Amino acid sequence: MKAKIFALISILLMPICSYAADVSSIEREGMIMRVELNRLGDSADPSEREAILRKIADRCKGTEEGEAAYWDLADLYLDGFPEEKRQEAREILELCVKSYPNSRRSAMVKCRLAGLYDAGSARRSELVRQLKNDTTLPAVVKSTLN
Numbered sequence: 001m002k003a004k005i006f007a008l009i010s011i012l013l014m015p016i017c018s019y020a021a022d023v024s025s026i027e028r029e030g031m032i033m034r035v036e037l038n039r040l041g042d043s044a045d046p047s048e049r050e051a052i053l054r055k056i057a058d059r060c061k062g063t064e065e066g067e068a069a070y071w072d073l074a075d076l077y078l079d080g081f082p083e084e085k086r087q088e089a090r091e092i093l094e095l096c097v098k099s100y101p102n103s104r105r106s107a108m109v110k111c112r113l114a115g116l117y118d119a120g121s122a123r124r125s126e127l128v129r130q131l132k133n134d135t136t137l138p139a140v141v142k143s144t145l146n
Contacts, residue, residue, distance in 0.1 A: 030056050030065030046080040057095075067103060070096035074112065090116045107137045114145070 037052045053073045060066035073092045077085035093113040100106060110127050117124035128145045131137055 026060050027063050027065055030060035030063060030069075033059075034065065042080075046076060049076055049080065057092075061099065067096065067100050067105065070099070071105075071109070086116060104136075107131060107134050110134075111141070111145075119146075 033052055033056045037049060037056075040049055040052070050073065053069045053076065056069035057066050057073065060069065070092050074089040074096075077089035077092065090113065093109055093116070096109050097106065097113065100109075103109070110131055114124050114127040114131065117127070131145055132142055134142075
């Protein structure tokens, strides 16, 4: 009887275990690419760094590594190229908000994104409204939003 119950439980848990193994391999792949990125260093060609970060964001969707790649891409667009790529930074952070709407980092991403829009723009106003209504955001941060 115990063997039958164990077999039944094993069969029921198989899809869950398979999914966990897939997530692990995706996260592992992201970490390997991150090591490759770190090996390049900050002085490397920004286009090369961009390609690796985009690969991480594309291949590691739904993982911490994928979300971090969006943030790092925005950093790269703002500070890593000879000329700031503000529009690209906005686009990648918008993608991050869309791809990870319930992330614990979403308020941080929205704050950064709001700062990249011109004062008075409709999108900036919407982001500020969302942030002021965000119960996870500290009051001190909310007080700086305009």
